[in-house]
Amino acid sequence: MKKIASILVISLLLLSCKDDKSVKYVPESIGAINSLSVVIDNELWQGEVGDKVREYFAAPVVGLTLEEPLFTINYMPPSVFTGSIQHSRSVLYVTRDSTNKTLIKTDVYAKPQKVAVISGKNVQDIKKEIDANAGKIIEAFRGLEITEAQKRFRRSLNREGVLKETFNVNLEIPSAYKVGRQEDNFVWYDRQVPKGTMNVIMYAMPEDYFKNDSTLVRDILRMRDSIGSVYIPGEDIPGKKNHMVTEKIFAPHVYPAEIAGKKAVEVRGLWEMSDYPMGGPYLMYIINDKENNRKLIIEGFTFAPASRKRDNMFELEAILKTITFLKS
Numbered sequence: 001m002k003k004i005a006s007i008l009v010i011s012l013l014l015l016s017c018k019d020d021k022s023v024k025y026v027p028e029s030i031g032a033i034n035s036l037s038v039v040i041d042n043e044l045w046q047g048e049v050g051d052k053v054r055e056y057f058a059a060p061v062v063g064l065t066l067e068e069p070l071f072t073i074n075y076m077p078p079s080v081f082t083g084s085i086q087h088s089r090s091v092l093y094v095t096r097d098s099t100n101k102t103l104i105k106t107d108v109y110a111k112p113q114k115v116a117v118i119s120g121k122n123v124q125d126i127k128k129e130i131d132a133n134a135g136k137i138i139e140a141f142r143g144l145e146i147t148e149a150q151k152r153f154r155r156s157l158n159r160e161g162v163l164k165e166t167f168n169v170n171l172e173i174p175s176a177y178k179v180g181r182q183e184d185n186f187v188w189y190d191r192q193v194p195k196g197t198m199n200v201i202m203y204a205m206p207e208d209y210f211k212n213d214s215t216l217v218r219d220i221l222r223m224r225d226s227i228g229s230v231y232i233p234g235e236d237i238p239g240k241k242n243h244m245v246t247e248k249i250f251a252p253h254v255y256p257a258e259i260a261g262k263k264a265v266e267v268r269g270l271w272e273m274s275d276y277p278m279g280g281p282y283l284m285y286i287i288n289d290k291e292n293n294r295k296l297i298i299e300g301f302t303f304a305p306a307s308r309k310r311d312n313m314f315e316l317e318a319i320l321k322t323i324t325f326l327k328s
Contacts, residue, residue: 029089029110033149033311036071036141037088039081040095044126049094052127056134057092061310062253063268063281068310070138089148090141091115100125102133104140114144149318162187164326167202167296172322186231196280196304198312200319203227204294210286217254220267220286221246223297234273242275260323263288271301278303281313285320298323 031037036057044050058069076085078095087110097119108115116137120126153174162179163171166187173189177200181188189200210219228244235242246252252269265286272279282301289296300316302309 026107026109026111026113027087029113030084030087031089032072033145033152034071034314035074035088035090037074037076037081037085037091039076039078039091039093041077044094044096044123045075045077048123049126049130052130053092053094056130056138061313063270063283064309064313065270065279065281066308068308071141086110087113089113090144092137093117094126094130095119096121096126100129102129102137104137112144112147114140116140145314146318146321149315150322153315153318158189163202167204168292168326168328169202169296170322170324170326171200171202171298171319173200173319181231183231186227188231193302193304193312195307196302198300198302198316200298200300200316201227201231202296202298203231204289204292204296207290207293207295209295216265217251220252220254220284221248224271224284227297228271228274234278235276237275240275242273244271245274246270247272247279257285259285259287259321260325262290262325278305280304281309283313283317283320287323289325291325 038045038053038057040050040053045053054073057071058073060067061070071090074088081093089110089112091113093115095117098121100120101117102119103117105115105117107113118126118129118133120129150172154172156175158173158175158177160179162182163169166182166184174191176191177189177198178191179187180190186203187201190197205223209223210216224244224246229241232244233242234244247270250270252267255266257264257266267284267286269282270279271282280301280303282299284297284299287296287298298320300313300320302312302316304312
């Protein structure tokens with residue numbers, strides 16, 4: 001009866017939110033960045049449904065040196081999902097019900113918050129709902145987490161106007177990042193983290209640099225290596241020019257994207273030094289800036305050997321996505 005009551009309560013709450021236009025007070029949501037509360041009874045969690053949830057929501061993040069899950073999952077049965085736990089920022093509620101349905105609702109128990117509810121008549125139906133809707137749920141959760149990360153670092157921003165002067169753009173960068181190098185067509189910010197650094201770089205390439213889709217990956221590697229050889233040196237090695245290059249064994253992951261309303265390409269991969277055992281992950285956006293006849297490149301990369309890097313790279317992604325193009 002307690003389980004049925006929990007299902008009825010959450011169903012009524014979600015359905016009532018759809019039509020209720022009045023403003024109601026909800027507390028501020030809680031939770032670490034990239035944490036996910038999964039509410040599901042133990043029988044489902046220990047079986048095929050739990051495996052399916054983990055397949056999507058704990059899948060390895062693309063482009064990291066160590067295997068790390070997309071979300072850190074905090075599992076709980078429905079009876080525990082009460083009180084302040086309901087204020088978790090991202091919630092996935094999975095249950096048996098009389099209908100097969102997936103809902104994504106906003107600010108149900110707290111603000112900001114996303115609550116996704118997946119229901120099915122039996123195990124196979126629930127698995128089908130997860131297969132069909134996991135992508136859009138993950139997109140909603142990640143969007144919320146990006147917004148939350150940006151909200152947190154906007155409390156203290158770097159006020160240097162280097163990017164405006166050099167590229168006529170604005171980027172919201174936490175004050176912990178400092179300009180380490182500035183050239184006519186290259187700017188490098190970095191910050192210290194335990195055992196390493198986090199970095200943001202920006203530069204521009206000619207509008208026609210990337211000839212066609214068939215050579216895109218090769219052109220990206222060529223571009224990164226040429227920029228690394230000029231601007232990103234490594235440890236001094238006698239008789240060698242040690243500098244950043246793209247890791248060649250694993251091909252980068254390339255996706256279409258949109259940044260600041262402009263068409264772009266997202267690239268995730270690994271970097272290393274040409275003559276020194278040092279490397280890490282990078283995230284790059286190649287932005288089609290037609291108004292200025294250029295491809296604007298913005299990249300975040302990190303170096304933190306033997307450390308988890310998911311949240312570092314997520315912070316860099318949140319920073320890169322704040323870019324805005326200023327009017328001339």
